[in-house]
Amino acid sequence: MSDATRAQAKGFLYEAFAASGKALASGKRLELLDLLAQGERTVEALAKAAGLNLTTASAHLQTLKQAGFVATRRDGVRIYYRLAGDDVAQLFALLRKVAEAHQAAVPQAREAYLGNDGAVEVSREELCARVRAGEVVVLDVRPVEEYLAGHIPGALSIPVAELADRIGELPADVETVVYCRGEYCVLAYDAVRLLTDRGRRAIRLSDGMLEWRLSALPVETGAPA
Known part of the structure; x- marks a missing residue:
């Protein structure tokens, strides 16, 4: 493999990693992951719990699904979403802890929200x-x-x-x-x-x-x- 080909392959690999990061780059998508960490839910239930309209919730969930973070099952006309695995829950939990440890705005936002x-x-x-x-x-x-x-x-x-x-x-x-x-x-x-x-x-x-x-x-x- 030539150096140019190897560099291109490395670029594709890191772009694939970046796709996962992009899927997490939304507060509402993180909130949906938080809800799904409690158990599977329908799109309608997730939209209501996250304060989203159905169209917006569906779009966020499709982004998470395309990134491989959530999976679905159909029961009649209803579609249920769930986390794709415990590793997704671990990533979500670690992301929050790393953000709190290294991003100055997080502790202040946490206290404002939780009291x-x-x-x-x-x-x-x-x-x-x-x-x-x-x-x-x-x-x-x-x-x-x-x-x-x-x-x-x-x-x-x-x-x-x-x-x-x-x-x-x-x-x-x-x-x-x-x-x-x-x-x-x-x-x-x-x-x-x-x-x-x-x-x-x-x-x-x-x-x-x-x-x-x-x-x-x-x-x-x-x-x-």
């Missing part, structure tokens, strides 16, 4: 130990369809939008550990603020379901038995 309420956080390892000891109740505050697609074993499901009306379903004498989609999910922050305002003892898991899955910890699906 800084000073609540105590526990790691996945600490949570597992406290659950085994019977010291806490675990609360999943994601939408029900995400809970059904996969949740921490034994976790209760009360979507954050319903928590104010259903707070009585939580034992008052046990500390509640709240979690949602992942480290950058606001739902757990809102839930902890609500619970503490109502006089309950509540803390957060330091990340969420995305990181729990990637750590290969046990996951339950469906409604509790």
Whole structure:
């Protein structure tokens, strides 16, 4: 192979790498990946959750599909999207952490979005130990369809939008550990603020379901038995 031919082949290779980077170069496409990390969904459900119209959501999903990040299945007239593999979820999680570590705007944007309420956080390892000891109740505050697609074993499901009306379903004498989609999910922050305002003892898991899955910890699906 000549030097010119080798250089051209190298160029094609790096352009192929760049195509994946270009597919990720949209905040809304990253948000769609975040949603799909919780489980497969229809285009309609994704559009609603991401605040997009159907045409725009479909276009973003096609870009992600062409890059190989998502896959589809058809059920009648409905098309369901899912992440193409755990490696896509790992890439998404790593992208966020690298951005926070090296891009000055990210920590400020994170605090503006999530808030800084000073609540105590526990790691996945600490949570597992406290659950085994019977010291806490675990609360999943994601939408029900995400809970059904996969949740921490034994976790209760009360979507954050319903928590104010259903707070009585939580034992008052046990500390509640709240979690949602992942480290950058606001739902757990809102839930902890609500619970503490109502006089309950509540803390957060330091990340969420995305990181729990990637750590290969046990996951339950469906409604509790």
